[in-house]
Every structure is written in C-alpha cells, then in structure tokens.
Amino acid sequence: MLKVGFSDQFLYEELEHPLNERDLPREQLLQDEAIGAFKAWQEQQN
DSSP states (O other), rough: OTTTTTTHHHHHHOOOOOOOOGGSSOOOOHHHHHHHHHHHHTTTTO
C-alpha cells in the first residue's frame, strides 16, 4: 500500500498493454486547454 491508500501496480500493468487491450476506460478531455497550457509553459524563459 502507498500513502494514497491503494497500490498503483495495476496502473503500471495496464500501461504495458496496447490501448485496445486495456481494462480501464479512457476519454480525452480538454485537449485545447491542455495544449494552450503546454505552449505557455514551453514559451517561459526560465
């Protein structure tokens, strides 16, 4: 067990499988917002 109260081993095992063979559902959200935030981070001078 980790401090967060659950084992993350399952998540690491899921990531080893191709997307179409994973058990966890997934949905992409807020792509435009994420891209904007990432671009702003890339443009920082420090």
